[in-house]
């Protein structure tokens with residue numbers, strides 16, 4: 425089986441990292457001047473580079489050929505190669521989601537006393553560190569209070585609010601950001617070129633839109649697309665419509681038609697149309713998600729027409745024009761109310777024995793309300 429894209433093309437140098445400039449700059453400066461901290465905390469949304477940058481930092485810190493004033497790892501020395509192949513004995517990666525207990529941290533505390541086997545530093549990456557048990561977190565804190573000179577800790581978490589303050593205060597903290605649409609598209613273009621896949625730009629934009637800020641999600645969507653296209657004619661360019669079908673993406677035109685019925689305030693037509701969409705195999709959750717982001721764009725357009733450029737990604741000119749017209753049919757308050765109703769429905773779908781019922785209730789309430 426071929427390697428998943430995110431493993432095959434995991435960036436091997438800082439230069440390959442997209443975005444997160446504020447982090448890359450500080451870390452590469454620290455490396456160049458050999459002012460490396462003993463404890464880092466990386467926090468931010470999923471799939472935006474925390475583990476990748478943690479490994480890069482580890483690799484650069486232990487690179488055998490890196491010269492003073494340089495920061496990139498060489499990727500050629502034995503230490504770099506071992507880290508790239510996940511078999512370095514001086515880089516210990518712990519997944520706190522599955523190793524959350526005091527014994528796991530005790531092991532680290534024992535191990536840390538010994539100098540690194542062959543490298544300059546012994547580096548511990550603790551992923552999902554908010555999942556450590558209370559005892560384990562306290563034991564870790566003790567280590568962070570007086571780490572030996574040869575140790576570097578890199579803690580990573582998606583949920584900073586669950587970390588104890590005493591640990592936070594011991595670490596140099598870096599806040600990772602969600603990647604922007606153009607950044608994700610840039611990465612997707614790079615990968616499809618590497619894989620020699622022809623895919624039209626709007627199709628890439630659609631994938632990027634679906635990924636909602638996570639490069640990893642964008643990459644696994646592209647993975648699905650690639651395995652789908654390899655079953656077809658390799659030379660053919662992949663089209664937007666194929667991506668929509670493949671990923672079960674709810675067509676904007678059906679969402680837009682749905683909103684037309686809402687504007688008409690016709691309860692039965694709207695509910696029947698919803699039924700039609702779901703019968704075609706679309707997922708109620710996906711539908712609501714798309715509807716919400718559509719209505720949100722409508723609201724933002726209404727508040728400020730300048731948002732056009734900013735929002736137009738993912739919408740064609742015609743679709744944008746249509747949305748603009750629909751938004752004109754509602755007051756700001758009405759749009760706001762609609763959004764609240766469908767957001768509520770979105771949350772209820774997973775708990776409802778009839779998945780589409782919350783959407784139907786939202787329709788009845790939305791249109792019923794307006795009639796009053």
Ligand SMILES: Nc1ncnc2c1ncn2[C@@H]1O[C@H](COP(=O)(O)OP(=O)(O)OP(=O)(O)O)[C@@H](O)[C@H]1O
Pocket residue numbers: 429430431433434435440441442443444469470471472473474475476477581582611639640643
């Ligand atoms: N800033 C980035 N630049 C380039 N590629 C990236 C970036 N962020 C993520 N990637 C790609 O996504 C993959 C997953 O990223 P990574 O494992 O670093 O995410 P993470 O922030 O640790 O996510 P999680 O919180 O889910 O563990 C990487 O292998 C890489 O291919």
Ligand SMILES: [Mg+2]
Pocket residue numbers: 474475476551580
């Ligand atoms: Mg990670």
Ligand SMILES: [Zn+2]
Pocket residue numbers: 486487488489490497498499500501502503504505
């Ligand atoms: Zn090296």
